[in-house]
Amino acid sequence: MASLRLPRLIRPSGRRLYSGAASPSSRLNLPIDYKTTPLLHHTSSTLSESLELPGSTTSKSMNLYQAINSALRTALAKSEKVMLFGEDVAFGGVFRCSMDLQTEFGSERVFNTPLTEQGIVGFAIGAAAQGMKPVAEIQFADYVFPAFDQIVNEAAKFRYREGATGVHAGGMVVRMPCGAVGHGALYHSQSPEALFAHVPGVQVVVPRSPSQAKGLLLASIFEHNNPVIFMEPKCLYRAAVEHVPNEYYTIPLSKAEILKPGNDVTLISYGQPLYLCSAAIAAAEKALGVSVELIDLRTIYPWDRQTVLDSVKKTGRAIVVHESMINYGVGAEVAATIQDQAFLRLEAPVKRVAGWSTHTGLQYEKFILPDVARIYDAIKQSIEY
Amino acid sequence: MTFINPSETTNIPTYRVMDSDGVLLDKNRKPSGVSNEEILTWYKNMLTVSVMDVIMFEAQRQGRLSFYMVSAGEEGISVGSAAALTPDDVVFAQYRETGVFQQRGFTLKDFMSQLFANCHDNGRGRNMPVHYGSNYPRMHTISSPLATQIPQASGAAYALKLESLQNPDTPPRIVACYFGEGAASEGDFHAGLNIAATRSCPVVFICRNNGYAISTPTLEQYRGDGIASRGVGYGIDTIRVDGNDIFAVYEAMREARRIALSDGGKPVLIEAMSYRVSHHSTSDDSFAYRARVEVEDWKRRDNPIIRLRKWLENEGLWDEDTERTTREQLRKEVLKEFGEAEREKKPPLREAFEGVYEELTEEAQEQMKELKRILETYPEEYDLRQFKDGINGL
Numbered sequence: 171m172a173s174l175r176l177p178r179l180i181r182p183s184g185r186r187l188y189s190g191a192a193s194p195s196s197r198l199n200l201p202i203d204y205k206t207t208p209l210l211h212h213t214s215s216t217l218s219e220s221l222e223l224p225g226s227t228t229s230k231s232m233n234l235y236q237a238i239n240s241a242l243r244t245a246l247a248k249s250e251k252v253m254l255f256g257e258d259v260a261f262g263g264v265f266r267c268s269m270d271l272q273t274e275f276g277s278e279r280v281f282n283t284p285l286t287e288q289g290i291v292g293f294a295i296g297a298a299a300q301g302m303k304p305v306a307e308i309q310f311a312d313y314v315f316p317a318f319d320q321i322v323n324e325a326a327k328f329r330y331r332e333g334a335t336g337v338h339a340g341g342m343v344v345r346m347p348c349g350a351v352g353h354g355a356l357y358h359s360q361s362p363e364a365l366f367a368h369v370p371g372v373q374v375v376v377p378r379s380p381s382q383a384k385g386l387l388l389a390s391i392f393e394h395n396n397p398v399i400f401m402e403p404k405c406l407y408r409a410a411v412e413h414v415p416n417e418y419y420t421i422p423l424s425k426a427e428i429l430k431p432g433n434d435v436t437l438i439s440y441g442q443p444l445y446l447c448s449a450a451i452a453a454a455e456k457a458l459g460v461s462v463e464l465i466d467l468r469t470i471y472p473w474d475r476q477t478v479l480d481s482v483k484k485t486g487r488a489i490v491v492h493e494s495m496i497n498y499g500v501g502a503e504v505a506a507t508i509q510d511q512a513f514l515r516l517e518a519p520v521k522r523v524a525g526w527s528t529h530t531g532l533q534y535e536k537f538i539l540p541d542v543a544r545i546y547d548a549i550k551q552s553i554e555y
Numbered sequence: 556m557t558f559i560n561p562s563e564t565t566n567i568p569t570y571r572v573m574d575s576d577g578v579l580l581d582k583n584r585k586p587s588g589v590s591n592e593e594i595l596t597w598y599k600n601m602l603t604v605s606v607m608d609v610i611m612f613e614a615q616r617q618g619r620l621s622f623y624m625v626s627a628g629e630e631g632i633s634v635g636s637a638a639a640l641t642p643d644d645v646v647f648a649q650y651r652e653t654g655v656f657q658q659r660g661f662t663l664k665d666f667m668s669q670l671f672a673n674c675h676d677n678g679r680g681r682n683m684p685v686h687y688g689s690n691y692p693r694m695h696t697i698s699s700p701l702a703t704q705i706p707q708a709s710g711a712a713y714a715l716k717l718e719s720l721q722n723p724d725t726p727p728r729i730v731a732c733y734f735g736e737g738a739a740s741e742g743d744f745h746a747g748l749n750i751a752a753t754r755s756c757p758v759v760f761i762c763r764n765n766g767y768a769i770s771t772p773t774l775e776q777y778r779g780d781g782i783a784s785r786g787v788g789y790g791i792d793t794i795r796v797d798g799n800d801i802f803a804v805y806e807a808m809r810e811a812r813r814i815a816l817s818d819g820g821k822p823v824l825i826e827a828m829s830y831r832v833s834h835h836s837t838s839d840d841s842f843a844y845r846a847r848v849e850v851e852d853w854k855r856r857d858n859p860i861i862r863l864r865k866w867l868e869n870e871g872l873w874d875e876d877t878e879r880t881t882r883e884q885l886r887k888e889v890l891k892e893f894g895e896a897e898r899e900k901k902p903p904l905r906e907a908f909e910g911v912y913e914e915l916t917e918e919a920q921e922q923m924k925e926l927k928r929i930l931e932t933y934p935e936e937y938d939l940r941q942f943k944d945g946i947n948g949l
Contacts, residue, residue: 195935261770261844282775284740285701285768313700316742353621355683357699497918526908526922531681532621533672533942534907537926543936544929 198453198542202409202445209429209448210379210412217413221385221421229413234406237380237414238267238345241387242305244418246275249303251341252391254280256290256307264309265347265407291317291344295325295397298342303391311348311401312357318365325397326371340395343387347404348376349442349493350539355532361441361494366399367471367503373398373423374470376441379406381414385421386468393420403442426474428481432463435552436481438504439491440467443540447491450545460553470500475507482508486517487552493539496524518555521548567783569795569828572802575857577865579802586802587809589638591872597638597801598867599881600657601630601860606885607653607663608833610893611670615684615837619897620670622684626651628799628832631859632763634658635804636731636825639812643726645711646694647704648733650685651763655733659692663888667896674943679910680902701738705747705760708732709822712751712758716820729815730758731808736826737768739782748822752789757820759811760786763798765831770844786824798829799859832858901941903948923949 193199204210211217214229221227232240245252254268254275260282262269272280283290287308294306308314314321321344329338350359366374373396377383383402390398429444430451437447444466451462463481467473482488488508490501501522508520523540530538572586573579579586586594608625615623626633633654640646640659648655656666668675670684677688678696688696695711698704712730719725738744739762751758762782766773773781786793792814796807804827811823830853834841841850867873904926908919915923927949930937939945 193936193938197935198933199936257768258770260775264769264839282771284776285737285771286740286742288742289740315700353683355681355686358683496922526926527916527918528908528911528922529681531679531907532683533680533901534904537904537937538907541936543933547929547932 198450198546200449200542202449204409204411204445207445207448209444210410211381212412214413217381217415221381221415221419223415223417223419228416230416231411232380232414233408233411234380234383234402235266235408237384238387238402239269239271240414241384242268242271243274244384245303245305245388245391246271246279248392248418250279251301251303252279253297253302253304254307255283255293255304257283257285257309259283259307263307265404267345268307287313287315287317288320291320292324294342294344295320295328295339298339298397299328299337301341303341305343305345305391308344308346310358311346311362312360314344314346314362317344321366321372321397321399322369326369328371328397330371338395339397341391342397343390343400344398345387345400345402347407348401349403349405350530350535351405352535353532354530355535356529359530359535361401361492363399363401363470364494364499367500372396373472374401375399375423375468376401376403376470377468378403378441378444378466379410380412382421382468384414385419386423388418389420389423394423398423401441405442421468424469424472424474426468426477427466428463428477429466430462430464432461432485434460434462434485435487435489435549436463436465436478436485437489437491437545437549438465438467438478440470441493443491443493446540446542447545450542450549453542453546454549458550458553460549462549473504475511478504479508479511482512483515486515488516489521489523489545489548489552491523491540491545492525494525495527496522497527499524518552521552523548561779564780566780567793567795569797570803570807571797571800572806573800573862573866575799575862577862577869579866587806589805591870593638594863595867595872597634597658598860598863598873599885600634600654601801601863602881603663603885604630604634604653604657605860606882607666607889610886610889612837614893620684622837623670624650624685624836625833626653628853628858629763629765629829630654631801631863632761632798632804632827632829633733635801636761636808636827638805639808640692640731641726641728642692643728644692644812645715645728645730646692646733647708647711647730648694648697649701649704649735649738650697650699651735652733653685653687656687656689656694659689659694661687661689661694663892664896665689667892668899671896671899672901673896673899674902675896675899676902679906681906681910702734702741702743702747705732705734705738705743706750708758708760709747709751709754709756712756712820712822713754716755716757727816728757729812730756731761732758733761733763735768736762736764736773736782737771737776739785740776748786748789748791748824751822752791755818755820756822757815758822759808759815760822760824761808762824762826763829764826765829767831767835767841767845769835769839770841781826783824783826791822791824793824793826795826795828798827799857799862801859801863829859900943903943904939905949
């Protein structure tokens with residue numbers, strides 16, 4: 171079919187007509203340039219220091235799906251208790267995260283499941299309760315909801331319910347691609363982290379980059395005996411490329427990271443919107459002469475309250491940015507904590523820049539989700555309050 | 556003590572009316588008791604879907620729309636089954652039943668308006684391409700999550716049943732519910748069939764068993780005698796048909812509809828066997844997990860369109876010339892609607908917020924106001940030209 175010629179009526183156009191291309195006059199809402207963003211390790215020189223690894227660490231440039239693949243390969247090689255399964259995992263997964271892993275580690279530990287999310291997660295919980303380290307893949311975060319019962323009523327409550335038996339579902343990691351890509355509409359765009367963060371007993375992690383993803387995923391599998399919901403921003407799978415250590419390393423969960431120090435405003439975010447924040451900060455620092463601190467939460471729950479509070483006590487202003495809907499979202503929890511514990515240090519109300527309280531309608535995605543202009547505007551408003 | 560070993564039981568047979576050469580198995584019986592005109596309409600409807608599929612697949616590759624799903628190899632199941640429905644029947648489909656929409660009167664303009672999510676789209680520009688929907692004949696708007704429509708279909712069928720009990724003048728109606736063999740692994744499949752059986756709902760479940768759920772072959776999807784064997788377990792009347800045989804599909808559906816309306820209503824399961832000739836969607840390259848030759852073999856060996864064409868030619872109802880001119884005509888019609896739909900404005904921006912609740916919430920109204928302020932403060936950052944009424948659409 172690829173060779174089919176379409177008549178002139180629909181001859182190829184120069185740009186993707188369907189996608190909400192930035193206005194030609196845009197200065198803020200430009201496509202993120204992942205090749206130059208300061209959030210990625212474009213060379214290996216900054217890597218070992220920021221990840222606290224020895225200077226002898228070797229690395230390779232790779233994108234997010236390759237980094238996930240590298241983490242999974244490292245995990246499967248490190249321990250025979252690690253299993254990897256989900257829909258279409260055997261041929262490499264629809265986002266290529268499990269490429270070649272069945273060939274390398276065999277179909278006993280790496281395999282396709284039937285198409286049933288509740289089955290996949292329940293299966294993982296059972297395996298974890300018997301001492302394995304199952305990594306279950308849900309094909310899209312939008313499709314995790316049949317497994318909501320297993321996650322909320324089972325994985326999260328397992329340890330609490332078992333009490334003195336000491337049995338738990340730790341060691342289980344449920345991976346899922348999340349977030350918008352610009353044309354995913356209602357069911358290929360969602361970021362349901364707030365729904366899981368409302369449930370004590372599961373840890374919710376959202377990596378921002380390839381090197382972060384590998385370290386956080388390995389920590390989720392090996393260093394915590396709690397069930398982990400691991401949400402991978404799918405628009406970064408191919409877009410975000412950086413140096414990633416070849417070896418086994420971990421990044422602690424429930425620990426935020428200050429990506430850029432600043433004095434006047436604290437921006438708190440996670441996952442893909444961090445790149446929007448970074449672009450908005452560059453524009454605001456230039457145009458408004460302010461100094462902005464940027465924090466990556468990394469783990470959404472249980473979250474690193476101290477790092478955020480210390481920062482806001484210093485700057486006096488805070489803005490929380492996330493892609494999912496603003497209503498009852500992560501921003502609400504962060505803002506409430508800030509006003510509760512840093513009220514007298516605040517110079518302006520805590521602002522939230524997030525998706526509007528609606529669904530991700532196809533044609534309207536770029537108006538519904540946060541963009542650089544809205545973050546820039548929030549910084550301006552916070553400063554001018 | 557005897558355990559039943561399923562490998563020792565006989566498989567459910569596959570109902571066929573014509574073979575892959577378009578020859579009727581029972582030469583003494585005219586197929587299905589339908590007119591030649593009707594059969595020609597089925598054929599043209601299958602061709603329309605096929606012609607549209609080729610154009611839209613290529614258009615997606617060119618970046619003209621974000622996504623598309625073809626139904627190559629499964630046109631017989633969708634067109635043939637829909638042909639046995641009345642306009643008052645209600646459909647819950649998955650996403651590979653374009654032929655059902657085509658057979659039930661969805662126009663090329665309707666298809667194109669949805670695919671380009673323009674201001675004539677029933678879905679108000681909100682859904683991904685191929686998520687069609689129609690109020691009458693009622694075909695509920697496609698939802699991407701798999702199998703969620705199955706228990707809904709049972710509930711809808713129960714509503715039809717109650718309605719006809721409460722108002723005997725209502726014409727008898729059923730619900731037709733479509734899904735794939737992969738979706739049948741979801742919990743909703745069990746829930747839907749079991750509840751339909753216990754509440755005796757007039758619903759026909761049509762499973763398109765096309766061999767693949769994205770990359771996962773049926774061997775890794777289930778064990779046992781396909782999806783049909785499960786219907787028996789639920790106490791549901793069940794049949795397996797050859798999905799490439801449009802006569803078999805039509806006859807099975809017509810009889811299933813009759814059964815569904817008998818004894819005050821009961822569910823029926825049809826498993827229609829086919830092969831997914833296409834990639835899963837434009838986001839998929841199936842040669843990463845199946846051999847090209849397997850697909851080519853299937854295409855050559857059997858196909859619902861070619862099979863019916865052979866029958867039509869044997870009957871003297873069709874020939875090479877008619878085929879060529881019909882295809883050319885369909886292609887022109889598709890391209891005309893394509894061009895018009897692509898040029899049409901997108902719905903107004905307020906459609907981003909409307910429809911969440913029956914009425915806009917106070918919170919949503921404030922968010923619309925805030926969005927408008929942003930659009931006015933940073934006009935150079937947003938291109939509103941393609942949206943109906945521009946900024947005033949908010």
